[in-house]
Amino acid sequence: MARHEGQVVFVRHALPGERVVARITERAKGFLRADAVEILLPSPDRVIPPCPFAGPGACGGCDWQHADWPAQRRLKAQVLREQLTRLGGIEDFTGIDGFADLSELVEALPGGPLSWRTRVQYTAGPDGRAGFHRHRSADIVPVDRCRIAHPAIQSLPVLDRHWPPGSAVEAVASSTGDTAVVARASRTGRPTGAVPQVRESVAGREWSLDATGFWQVHPHAVAAFTGAVLQMLRPAAGERAWDLYGGAGVFAAALAPHCGPVTVVEADARAVSAGRRALRDLRNVAFTRADVAQALANPRWRAVDLVVLDPPRSGAGRPVVEAIAARSPRAVAYVACDPAAFGRDVRTFGELGYALTAVRAFDSFPMTQHFETIGLLSPANP
Template identity: 45%
Template sequence: MTAPDGPATEVGARLELVCGPIAHGGHVVARHGESGRVVFVRHALPGERVVAEVTELEKSFWRADAVEVLDASPDRVVAPCPYAGPGRCGGCDLQHVAPARQRALKGEVVREQMRRLAGLEVDVVVEEVPPDLRWRSRMRYAVLPDGRRALRRHRSHELEPVEDCLVEAPGAVVHEEGAPREVVHQTVHTSHGTRTFAVASDGFWQPHVEAPRLLVEAVMDLAAPRPGERVLDLYAGVGLFSAYLAPAVGPEGRVTAVEGDRVASDLSRDNLRDLGVRVLRGRVDRVLHRGAGPADLVVLDPPRVGAKRQVVGQVAALAPRAVVYVACDPAALARDTAYLLEEGYRLTSLRALDLFPMTSHTECVALLEPADVCARPR
């Protein structure tokens, strides 16, 4: 039932809203008519008129789920997964959107973040990366008392039982919470060669089945490592990028991989042993403070929160000829780009890859070079 367009006084109140633009986080922005309050609405599309059920009341905004669509967008589709939708699994928040429109919306988010946080107007086209379903090579499930697997609901510890997750790839590495950690092996085939990596079953690894290959090739293309160069691979994980950078710089060069997680760092040491990569374990800012050596080239693949100002400043102080930044969060990328602009760098290339289909997330790879150097067109 549609509630009157009055003030929301409690979670569960229903409002009729006209949805505005997409925002970072997978929701669209609407404004409540009577109060003027901003409402972030999930499971909706720009331009739609919906009935939204309030899920959270914050001081300056509300959150809501679109539970009834009164005027649908032509880009709305039936979600392929029975667990998607309001109050259900929180993983795939764009299953109600046609895939091409998903990518267009994600491009709008990246552009808006770069404009708002870095002051840059950037043309962004999010590249399609098939498949849209059955793409996730690693899954982490909670386990219910009756033994069934489950995933978490949006912004909640509540669990949604899941018999078959439609983004789980055939042969995916599956880790159940509370289960012992295992070491598994992931083989990566790229145009720069094939390597096999030991990875913890509950540790970080790029989840899309095509992500390791595409990201290695994007980093190598933008970085263009040269024989004899000194390279810093920061937030190196189990050594994915270092494994390809080391042969490119050759025996006269040097690659240093820095990773804070103990398990990942130990595995990277094993993965890179035959390549002569120097592996340093510790928080990136502390390792750089102690001195990780000069660098002609820096590759950063930080966690979702980004590298942040201190690390960016430490990187810029090394005066590398290029910084290649791999980012899973456009806001963090934009903030760190702004810091690099302050340090005398400029953004010369940005690629966006749809490595998280059916979700609001996008992977970006950016190249930043000293502003006083004329970069080749890319």
Template identity: 60%
Template sequence: MSGERSGLEEAQRVELTVDAVAPGGHCVARHEGQVVFVRHALPGERVVAEVTELHRGFARADAVEVLTASPDRVEPPCPYAKPGRCGGCDLQHVAPAAQREWKTAVVREQLIRLGGLTDAEVDALAVRVDPLPGGPLGWRSRVRYAVDAADRAGLLKHRSHEVVPIERCLIAHPAIQELPVLGPARWPAAEAVETVASTGGDVSVATVTEGVPTGVSGPRTVREVAAGRDWRLPAAGFWQVHPAAADTLVGAVLDLLDPRPGESAWDLYGGAGLFAAALAGRVGDARVTLVEASEQGVTAARENLADLPRVEVVAARVETALARRRVTGPVDLVVLDPPRSGAGAPVVRDVVAARPRAVAYVACDPAAFARDVRTFTGLGWRLGGLRGFDLFPMTQHVELVGLLLPPA
């Protein structure tokens, strides 16, 4: 790696005092004035850290020895959740309640630094990250295992394409843990193995070769149960990976938006139609328009929402549908559920121009959410409410549902 090294070298070990949490599962430390992002550490700890990467103006490191431990430190339940091993879980060394405090701190910092909100505005939101039922292990209902050169399935190291063969993934759903995918199993010619354990009780395994899934066992179409409905979608199709996530997010969206009979609605980045169906159940005979770019998502939405004649499914990129007026305002309610990169300023501006009375923004990345909040507030809108959910325990990821409101 190139950059300003400030005396540090890759693989060098240094003693560091760890400061605040940072996005990405790291904490911030400093060595001779240089910022070091440290994994496997906690604020307030004194650690021996091994430098893993050097960049211009900062370095990355792993805490390989803890000299002074935080009271929030616990022994990781998984033997692979250690420096130089599996990179899938960022926070197994952190007590579950402290994990949620960690994520809350990251959300606050992003809203202030990138979102332009003041400390008082963030305090007024009473930001917190709530747990979901089921505990921190055994929740992940979709797991993609990479395959190494010896045809063994495993998971990747942090920021690496190197595969770590494992015997068991403890955050995987119990039905996935029971599958004969890991350990002595071999997967010749496969680049990955994709596993699914649906909320409807289906279990599926597929190998991936040159980017194409090929069924090995179980159904290729799985049943999910959420929002009072049954959903059918391809095993490889997108669905929330925590069994309680879909109902949790629908509940938050409906609670924040409070849809009323007769109100029109847009479900942007609508996927299989989870939010569109929930909105349709509240607005009666009013039209709900779902916009989705993925061919697989469009097909799933049209099949799963066929009993809701007032729901229209538009196959298009959201920015294209808005810019080319394939969907036009005015509209009463909008659900934004964009990818990790966020909706972006053009989409936010077009949504504001449609003059909805409220927008529910479902976000899987606090930084992208904060940037879009800044665009909304720059147009006179405000963040009127925010819910955080620990949809991905043991990892640095957090899900947010925000309520954006127009000027009074």
């Protein structure tokens, strides 16, 4: 973020501390957007992007190909801290485990910053070639391959063939080696053929899911996130747990050997049936297909000891946070893919007597501005 004659300018392709020539790309109410088109004084963190399609006016997929990987993680840690202050209302981080050294806060996952993405969505341009959207544009940039895509995705027959213009093409490579390509006439259209199942495997357990169903896109994400959640919650025998926005139950599967009963709440019917199949041997796990807010509005949902909360990018929101706090859990592990939504919900938890006591964050989306945060919320006055 820079300022020009007092006006805020968000400059893509620049790094903090750099002096650049920026070209304005958009004039919005109260701020400008711009691209750094010439770097006059480079940051020591600047590198040559490994992808030739990264840069001003090109593929809009990766934000930070021009920063070295440790610097990307430091920037993410700064963003997290800023959002927790700005939206979470936290000024003093001394009591929150994880913030002692910002350069260590966002943990790298194994495998490096390239070749990790196991789900990729392409769009076909007017010439029928698949590619990616230019940043904030309907234009499609055709690519020879995507450098952050998993090698199994890169070898799928997507980029070497022609698609009806405007098609949305999803490529999937699972942890067991299954692959799938699912095409739609448009991003919101129905799949043009049957959606295949892919098998995913974590800690010796296998899930069979729709190829288009939700699954973490980094191959090491589920193991890292479930490990962090167990470390934070420290589940004990007999403790009752909820896995809210539970998908196919990856957190329930990790909790069930240590505590229970565990109840998964998930709105998507296909995720629920995949979870029921995969966890059928775990007698202390039950799935409820429901909207989380509606389920928790029911007084039948009484006290709970442990909660895993893994909402979509928009966050859980006040009614859900209030409904959780009203059940007085001993601990809540909040799994967040958007630090701003996380900050807002942390503020609400704070108003209801729950303090953020520990944070771990993972660079599960290298080369992009995205990352995952896992926060432990505990009663401020137990």
